[in-house]
Amino acid sequence: MLVINYINPHNKDYNKYNYWVGPIRKTFANSHTNTKNLDVNAIDKNVFFDKKYSLDFCLKCNTIKQPRVTHCDICETCILRHDHHSILLQTCIGQHNYLYYYLFILFTVITTGLNCIIFLLFQFKKLQIECRLISLGFLFGNTSILFEFYQKLKTLVFQLQFNFTSSEHKKYLNSRRMHCQYHYDTGNLTTNIHDAFY
Structure with missing residues (x-):
């Protein structure tokens, strides 16, 4: 005992x-x-x-x-393998839901990007002048969501590349000043991705 x-x-x-x-x-x-x-x-x-x-x-x-x-x-x-607590999803992002969180961020960036492109190319020209101001609000909201989730996606890709979590990344930034190697990075991108997702 x-x-x-x-x-x-x-x-x-x-x-x-x-x-x-x-x-x-x-x-x-x-x-x-x-x-x-x-x-x-x-x-x-x-x-x-x-x-x-x-x-x-x-x-x-x-x-x-x-x-x-x-x-x-x-x-x-x-x-x-705690990454962070997501306020948007009201759950912790850890070992067993990291893949689903990554896919959620990726598809949100793709969807909002396509929404902006389709709206600008096809819908905006057909609207009357009075309706364009209202639709600009939709476009602005969609674009701000796109940039916010794009920043999250960029951070996730960087962390996947070196097999980090957000809390470990903060510790790594402090230890880089002392020239410490991060010990969960295998040096192989496919091994790091497999370790993070499965």
């Missing part, structure tokens, strides 16, 4: 734990759920390793976290 004595929630010193816990076993790493439901007391002594492994523990969920697991304060759960 794993017993963790926790002293101070704001202290980042891992010496406060009685045991050092190593990497989580494959059964937990190959989990098909988006949330981490790991009972801390169910881990046996085979999980323990020496002090070269650091313990990453979520205080709010009371679970040991895998690499690339982040706690979402809005959903109040730990999400595997």
Whole structure:
């Protein structure tokens, strides 16, 4: 049985734990759920390793976290490969819905772009002068949605290229000043895309 004595929630010193816990076993790493439901007391002594492994523990969920697991304060759960919490979709974008989020952004950019082109080429010339002002509002709204989602798509493509998430990208920007290599980038674009989507 794993017993963790926790002293101070704001202290980042891992010496406060009685045991050092190593990497989580494959059964937990190959989990098909988006949330981490790991009972801390169910881990046996085979999980323990020496002090070269650091313990990453979520205080709010009371679970040991895998690499690339982040706690979402809005959903109040730990999400595997957490990218961000989408206010538009009211859900966290993580490992198991990242592909669908990427396709949603991609098709929104394509659809709004085609709407603008079709409207300008075919519909705008046929409208009377009085109706053109009203339709310019539609065109302006459609164009602003296009540019907003285009920026999101550009960011997603960049993150796919180097196998990042948004939170990891912020950490990478800070560590680039120290010339640190990002360790989830495989150097191969197809492997990075496969890792992000599947």
